[in-house]
Amino acid sequence: MRRIAKFEKVSQEQFVKDFLDAFPEQDEAEAVRVYGAIRLPERATAGSAGYDYFSPVDFTLQPGETIKIPTGIRARMEEGWVLCNFPRSGQGFRFRLQLNNTVGIIDSDYYFSDNEGHILAKLTNDSNEGKVLSVKAGGGFLQGIFFPYGITEDDCSEGVRNGGFGSTG
Numbered sequence: 001m002r003r004i005a006k007f008e009k010v011s012q013e014q015f016v017k018d019f020l021d022a023f024p025e026q027d028e029a030e031a032v033r034v035y036g037a038i039r040l041p042e043r044a045t046a047g048s049a050g051y052d053y054f055s056p057v058d059f060t061l062q063p064g065e066t067i068k069i070p071t072g073i074r075a076r077m078e079e080g081w082v083l084c085n086f087p088r089s090g091q092g093f094r095f096r097l098q099l100n101n102t103v104g105i106i107d108s109d110y111y112f113s114d115n116e117g118h119i120l121a122k123l124t125n126d127s128n129e130g131k132v133l134s135v136k137a138g139g140g141f142l143q144g145i146f147f148p149y150g151i152t153e154d155d156c157s158e159g160v161r162n163g164g165f166g167s168t169g
Helices: 012-022 028-036 089-095 108-112
Strands: 005-009 051-054 059-061 066-070 073-077 081-087 097-099 104-107 120-125 133-135 140-148
Touching (some): 012 028, 012 066, 059 066, 059 120, 073 081, 073 108, 081 089, 081 097, 104 140
Antiparallel strands (some): 005 073, 066 120, 081 140, 097 120
16 A cells, blocks of 8 residues: 555644634643544554544434534645545444435545645434434544545646635635
8 A cells, every 4th residue: 555644633722722613612631631532543443444433522413413523633635636535334324324424525635725625524414213323532533535636637737725715706
């Protein structure tokens, strides 16, 4: 296997800002505590394609409920690669857990964004069977897979990213 990327934590300052935006009822001391416990994504087995992300907080989603999770994670990767994030397979299958943007696309230049390339996940429990999803802090809730990609022969893109969602136009 070729090694093309590295997961890192965003700065504590960036995490606290994004955590308090997602959970305004919390305080800075709680955000700092949560930041200290963040685990970098890992593969469960040598044959796993997906890197499991671990929730920084306990959360419960009733059917139809949505939550925004600041992961505290960023990914540095070689140019020509993309990180695609998906719900964990079992949670998608059992609870219809959905990412609100269906697939989270993390481009290689997102790492250099104003928000340090902080990966956020907005999830919805889309269960039509009344199933409630509960995830404990440290439990898996998302998986990321790195893919190579190509560009067209006549591509001449020269733009520079400076932000996250919608920042490229």
